[in-house]
Amino acid sequence: MQPKLDTTTMRLDAQKADSQLQVTKAGMFQQAVNGTEQVIFAENSVFKIAFTNKGGQPKYVELKSFKNAETQKPVVLAASDFNKISYAINTAANQSSQTSDLFFSNGKVEQGPSGSQVVSFELRGGDSAQTNTYIKHQFIIYPDTYKIDFNIALTQPAQLLTQGNLNLIWKYEAHQQESDLDFERQNTQVGYIEDGNFDYHTIGKKAQLSLENL
Structure with a gap:
């Protein structure tokens, strides 16, 4: 008689092991592995864009002037889990994590010059808010245009990036x-x-x- 396997328990054990591996790999950014997704919005006359604190990146874009041919609702871009903007950062000795797997903090939308909006997120290393190792993502949305600027600031680039190279991954699934x-x-x-x-x-x-x- 073949022993009966509890696939639910096996799946939970695998998920627990994977979660622990992510925490270990995250090194100084361990506190950013587990979190609650928070979404903030910015918009101008041509689009509305949602940003998520998971990865400090856009979540989806809604185009105000275009409608989907089938649903006749506004066209929505980059709305699946496949889409992401990410890059690897060194988190500990011989360890690295993708920014898209980490929860950023201090997500906010502020008014910028000439009618622009500035969306920003921070990712800090260690337990202290005063740590001098952090990453900042900043998106600038300009009025009446589809253009968006994306700025990345790293306080310790030589430490966080292998050989000083930022290898950006931009995955987009077109529906x-x-x-x-x-x-x-x-x-x-x-x-x-x-x-x-x-x-x-x-x-x-x-x-x-x-x-x-x-």
């Missing part, structure tokens, strides 16, 4: 918004700016693009 899916796939594009010069990439141009030299 169907138009009635013609093939047309939409061919025209979805990523734009980028270097030294004031704008360029863009679409699947129609080529299947992949390396940004290593930007």
Whole structure:
């Protein structure tokens, strides 16, 4: 007779072990491993954007002037768990964590110059709020435009980044918004700016693009 396995207990044990591993890997940022997600909002005339303290990043964007072809509701972008902006930070000797796995604090929206809004989050190392090792994410939303600035400030970059390199991961899952899916796939594009010069990439141009030299 084969022994009966308690899959529920096994699953809980695996989750507990994974959680403990995340705490160990987080090193000086252990207090940021477990937390409660908090969402704050900023908007201008063309979009409304939700930000989450988990990873200190955008959670989703709602476009005010465009409607989904099927639902006729405003187009919502980057609304799945797949989407994230993240990078690895050194947390202890031979240990690292992704910022998207950590809960930032002090999330707030403030008025900036010329009608802009400034959204910011902080991630501090150690137990003291006075620690001199911290990361700050800042997003600047300008009036009447889709442009958003993303600034990252690190107080100890040589300590937090391996060889001083910030290896950014930007994952985005595009859901169907138009009635013609093939047309939409061919025209979805990523734009980028270097030294004031704008360029863009679409699947129609080529299947992949390396940004290593930007």
